[in-house]
Amino acid sequence: MSLLKYESQQREPLVDGNKDYHQVTEDIVRPIEMKPSRLWYIGFYISVALLLFGVYSIYREVTYGIGQWNLNKTIGWGWDITNFVWWVGIGHAGTLISAILLLFRQGWRTGVNRAAEAMTIFAVMCAGQFPIWHMGRVWMAMFVLPYPNTRGPLWVNFNSPLLWDVFAISTYFTVSLLFWYSGLLPDFATVRDRAKTKFRKMMYGVAAFGWSGSTKHWQRHESLSLVLAGLSTPLVLSVHTIVSFDFATSIVPGWHTTIFPPYFVAGAIFSGFAMVQTLMIVVRKVLNLQDYITLGHIEAMNKVIVLTGSIVGCAYLTELFIAWYGQNQYEQWAFFENRGNLFSPYGWSYYLMMFCNVVSPQLFWSRKLRRNITVTFFMSIIVNIGMWFERFVIIVTSVYRDFLPSSWSTYYSPSIWEIGFYLGTFGLFFTCFFLFGKYFPVIAIAEIKAVLKTSGENYKAKMTDIEKADAEKFYIEEVEHAH
Amino acid sequence: MAGGQKKFVVGSFDDEAVLFPAVKKVRKAGYKIHDVYTPFPVHGLDHAMGLRETSIHTAGFIYAVTGTTTAVTFMSWVFTKDWPLNIGGKPHFALPAWIPITFELTVLFAAVGMVLTFCYLCNLAPFVKKHIFHPRATDDLFVMAIECTDKTNDAEVQSFLENAGAKEINVQVAETGWWIGRYDREQKLYKEEKGY
Numbered sequence: 001m002s003l004l005k006y007e008s009q010q011r012e013p014l015v016d017g018n019k020d021y022h023q024v025t026e027d028i029v030r031p032i033e034m035k036p037s038r039l040w041y042i043g044f045y046i047s048v049a050l051l052l053f054g055v056y057s058i059y060r061e062v063t064y065g066i067g068q069w070n071l072n073k074t075i076g077w078g079w080d081i082t083n084f085v086w087w088v089g090i091g092h093a094g095t096l097i098s099a100i101l102l103l104f105r106q107g108w109r110t111g112v113n114r115a116a117e118a119m120t121i122f123a124v125m126c127a128g129q130f131p132i133w134h135m136g137r138v139w140m141a142m143f144v145l146p147y148p149n150t151r152g153p154l155w156v157n158f159n160s161p162l163l164w165d166v167f168a169i170s171t172y173f174t175v176s177l178l179f180w181y182s183g184l185l186p187d188f189a190t191v192r193d194r195a196k197t198k199f200r201k202m203m204y205g206v207a208a209f210g211w212s213g214s215t216k217h218w219q220r221h222e223s224l225s226l227v228l229a230g231l232s233t234p235l236v237l238s239v240h241t242i243v244s245f246d247f248a249t250s251i252v253p254g255w256h257t258t259i260f261p262p263y264f265v266a267g268a269i270f271s272g273f274a275m276v277q278t279l280m281i282v283v284r285k286v287l288n289l290q291d292y293i294t295l296g297h298i299e300a301m302n303k304v305i306v307l308t309g310s311i312v313g314c315a316y317l318t319e320l321f322i323a324w325y326g327q328n329q330y331e332q333w334a335f336f337e338n339r340g341n342l343f344s345p346y347g348w349s350y351y352l353m354m355f356c357n358v359v360s361p362q363l364f365w366s367r368k369l370r371r372n373i374t375v376t377f378f379m380s381i382i383v384n385i386g387m388w389f390e391r392f393v394i395i396v397t398s399v400y401r402d403f404l405p406s407s408w409s410t411y412y413s414p415s416i417w418e419i420g421f422y423l424g425t426f427g428l429f430f431t432c433f434f435l436f437g438k439y440f441p442v443i444a445i446a447e448i449k450a451v452l453k454t455s456g457e458n459y460k461a462k463m464t465d466i467e468k469a470d471a472e473k474f475y476i477e478e479v480e481h482a483h
Numbered sequence: 484m485a486g487g488q489k490k491f492v493v494g495s496f497d498d499e500a501v502l503f504p505a506v507k508k509v510r511k512a513g514y515k516i517h518d519v520y521t522p523f524p525v526h527g528l529d530h531a532m533g534l535r536e537t538s539i540h541t542a543g544f545i546y547a548v549t550g551t552t553t554a555v556t557f558m559s560w561v562f563t564k565d566w567p568l569n570i571g572g573k574p575h576f577a578l579p580a581w582i583p584i585t586f587e588l589t590v591l592f593a594a595v596g597m598v599l600t601f602c603y604l605c606n607l608a609p610f611v612k613k614h615i616f617h618p619r620a621t622d623d624l625f626v627m628a629i630e631c632t633d634k635t636n637d638a639e640v641q642s643f644l645e646n647a648g649a650k651e652i653n654v655q656v657a658e659t660g661w662w663i664g665r666y667d668r669e670q671k672l673y674k675e676e677k678g679y
Contacts (some may be wrong), residue, residue: 021522021623146561155561159570164583171587175594182598185607186621190522192666193618205666209602210611213620217605218524220537224601227543228594235590242583449523453499 007107007454009463012296014107014455019291021449028443029191031287033200036438039286047430054424057417058133066136069418072409074402079414080130082391083422086271087127087429088169088243089264089387092236093272094120095176096304098183099232102225107455108300110447111292114187115283116276117180118440122432123275124173126425131165133421161245168242175235179228182221185211187441240268247394254334254398257322263315270308270357271387273301277380279433281373283442292443295371302370305383309361312390316358330403338397345411346397349389356386490631490656491517492640493616494649495624499525502625505647506531509629514640517628517659520620539604543597550592554585612664614657624651 015024036044061068071078094116101109132141144166146156156163188208195201211217244264247255277298284293323335339350360382369375401408436442453459496502502519506528509516516532558581562568567575602608620626627649629640641652 022619025522025622146557152566155566155568157568157570158558158562158584159573159577159580161583164587167584167587171591175590178594178598182601186523190621193615193621195666201666205612206609209607209609210613210661211607211621212518212613212615213520213522213626214605215519215521215525215528215532216534216537217607218521219529219534220539220601220605222524223537223539224597227540227597231543231547231590231594234586238583238586245583446523450526 007460007463009460011455012294013457013460014111014294014296014451015448016291016294016457018458019452019456021452024448024452025190025194025445027289027291028187028441028445028448029194031437032191032439032441033196037286040434040438044431044434047427047434050423050427051431052424052427053420054422054427057420057424058129060417061133061421062138066134068415069421070412070415071418072412074399074407075396075409075412077395077399078412079392079418079422080134082388082395083425084127084130084134085243085264085391085395086388087123087130087425089240089268089271089391090275090384091120091123091127091172091176091272092240092265092268093276094118094123095172095179095232095236096269096272097276098179099229099236102229103233106300107451108297110444110451111294111297112276112280112301112443113447114180114183114440114444115279115436115442116272117176117183118433118436118442119272119275119279120176121173121180122429122436123272124169124176125432126429128169128173129421129425129428161242161249164242165246168239172235172239175228175232179225179232182224182228183444183447184440185209186213186221186446187444189213190445191441237265240264252398253328253330254338254394256331257319259315259318259322263312263319266308266311266315267357267387267390270305270312270361271384273304273308274380274383274387277301277305277376278384281377281380283437287437287442289443292448295373298373298376299367299370302364302376302379305379306361306364306370309357309383313358316354333401334398338401339393346393346400349393350397353386353389353393356382357390360386487658488656489517489659490637490654491616491628492631492635492637492644493653493655494627494629494641494644494647495617495619495651496627496648497624497650498648499528499625501648502627503528503531505627505644505649508647509627509643512643514635514643515630515632517630520616520626520628522619522621522623522625525625539597539600542600543593546596546600547589547593549596550589551585553592554588555581558584606661610663610665611661612666613661614655614659616655616657617651628655 019027069078069080071080094113097109097116098113098120101113132138135141144156144163146158185208188204189211192201192204192208195204241261241264244260248257248260250256280293280301281298284290320335320340323331326332337344338346341347342351360379363369363375363379396412400412494505496505499521502525506516506519510533519528519532521528555578559576562577563575570577606613616628617624617626627644629644631637631640631654637654641654644652
């Protein structure tokens, strides 16, 4: 019972309104116990329809081959790897919120971490589809795993960044899932213990693994969360670093740069936070959780967006500078002709990327705009589009004209099945997210309760008196006790 | 599996500020606190109850080291002994190139191992069922269960808890261990228990 539990009055409350512990449970569990709205069904069915379209697109690709996508020499990586990197990047915000902000003791993470982690898991699931189906002969996908086989045994190449990726993405998915689920156990127990139907009691009883809330269990749970956060922090940085190695270790002009790892990680966090904003602004409105995901939360995330957006901007300019300074004619061609020349076939995409990722987030230097929900929502979409184009620019503008002019592609545009595959991952993502919104506590109930008495609006108001009284009590109880 | 039937005096508190002094008093009076069930991690409660620090992080470290050694030895064996593949004339023992996979396996082993250890230590698994002393222990109450022996006077403990500030007090006979079961059976639904 130290005095450190008191928070400065200068800080904005993390939970608005007049809440007690029971009210927190009520507010967050209510959507699970109610019938879903008509809007939920509409959204869910649209997502499932998209998912089915994606499944059909994949069926076309598996049956007729990669040619179903308009991939051809020299463009071997088109929309699919663009989408892969885009989805993986989006996942990073969830881990940043749940792990890095936990280590930095940022209280505001409690409002958004559960949904952001869910977003991470679903985004990584979507990302994983692209390299798998891009293999073409997907029935041989297990060849990427180092298992004893009858081909020698011939092992995988541990020196290859593409194999590092296999390990990075699968580890990332597993660890994120474990972290997320261990946090969900106590909240599932909350839903279980107040269930009003037998069926719900059984389902959440199974999901909660028999959680009782024992003090010893909480102690271990806290320790587990802290260590998992400590492990996830370098992990999340490593994942996009390794994704960037797919490009950076090659000799393709425009990819062959040492700046890629930090630049990719910053971009990943940037796009991930934009996606969290898109989702959270809808979720808080639809599920009526404005008291838990407050304007303060949105502002905090916008600050991360303007920071990481500016880091990405610095990286773009550094690339240009190094291309000029490095005096390599192929690098210079990639940057100043394929990308920087607005009138080259893909020049437009480079400037679109620059505008969406570097110029537009600068609006968030204004506090008023950071706290404006409409602007934030609009901006989050722009950033997501911009970050998609960043990957598109990196991949396509580097490969559509290679060293041999006779094999230059005149123009690459995706086929309907390539687009359909991308839409299908949206379907997968939102199908999962709609189910999550209906059946899972979208906010970490236990974590909100743990910060309620320090950061709740009604408690902060009373705090001045308590602080004074408790300081005396603290002195009598603790300091004397220590001697 | 099960520790047999035991008798408990159960006191529920609605404020952690009342709970802390109560824990102290109960321990001072010499009663044995079976456990305190809380809806969220109450910091310092483990110390107040005299629980020792968990060493789950040490287990995590051991798993991490296992992951590191597994990755390095396996890749070394594959590339130097089992099938030394010539990759662009580069050294077979390419340690720097193995750093990413070594790191990933370190994290993977540590995370998976720790979560499994956590579930094992806390007896957590699907279909595991434990006695719930109060259904609101996962909502808004802090539930203290005091174990009774043959010598314990229940009434005395109950009035003691009342003085310590407990809002609801009752005596329950329960199994302390865990068993395989489902929560929808043999347990009253919440609305029957309390009128929410």
